Amino acid sequence: MRAREQQLRQVGALPLLVNQDGGVEVYVVTARGSGRWIIPKGNLIPGLAPHEAAAQEALEEAGLVGMAEPHCIGTFEFSRRRRGRETHCLVDVYPLTVKLQLRKWAEASQRSVLRCTLETALSLVDSSSLAFLIEQHLSPHLQSEHPRQARQPSFTSLHAC
Template sequence: MPKPKKASPKLKAKKARSAKVLQQVAALPVRPTPDGDLEVLLVTSRETRRWIVPKGWPMKGRKPHRAAAIEACEEAGVIGPISKTPVGFYTYAKRLPDGGALPCRVAVYCLTVTKQLATWPEKGQRDVQWVSSEAAAVLVDEPELADLIREQARVAVAAQLRAQDEPDPL
């Protein structure tokens, strides 16, 4: 019986690359509006200039939610409490220098913005814009991220309504 042919190194590398799913962390910077809605801070990616949320690679020695908070400060200049567990996940195709792409799964942590800095490390490299949650959902390219933004807006509005329905303790 003839031996099966071994895959060429190029084919092996291509298969390994196509099977690998990268992991990233992101912050979803939000703030309530006076009328009870939710605004989202979007940033542009440095290369394609598309609207995204601040995100990056996990950081050695840091919990994922802390890494997401650091990315929000570096990319968008915002600070505030961040959820310790992800509010959701989305996937996108991470573009590679050779023109290829790898699937990337992003864990998203909600960051309630309490302070916006006048200067931050990536100011000038990205645009930042506060927009309504619905506008944010329309502006981002990733459908899963758009759904996640809409869901967070629904959660925020529901919490606001519950707070209004609570009887005055006095």
């Protein structure tokens, strides 16, 4: 890590919905600053377990109400630059089974939210390490008849967080 670079640990929710056909759909949101497609994520919240904090982020960023699983499915990383400082972020991801989406929520005017197929989510998310993590966790649900070219960024962890 460079001298002007900081490191930040965050939690993220992978919001999933089993549709009427038994298929799995994914919710993605846009990042406020860049508009890139990501999953709801944010800092740990004092007094909440990591999976509970991930569920809170999904509520605030996408209006999603659901149950987050207490086991982390993996970690992805990215870097961001704010006020001339580079921050290296590690995000522990927790699956969230979505029960409903509210009509109004805290950041509704600041973000777009999309409910989409797994294949669409994989094509939209900007982070290759996040796409790899989603693909590895949900690979049994991929609808494509053609095998995808494997994404294997060396900086993604699929172990318990």
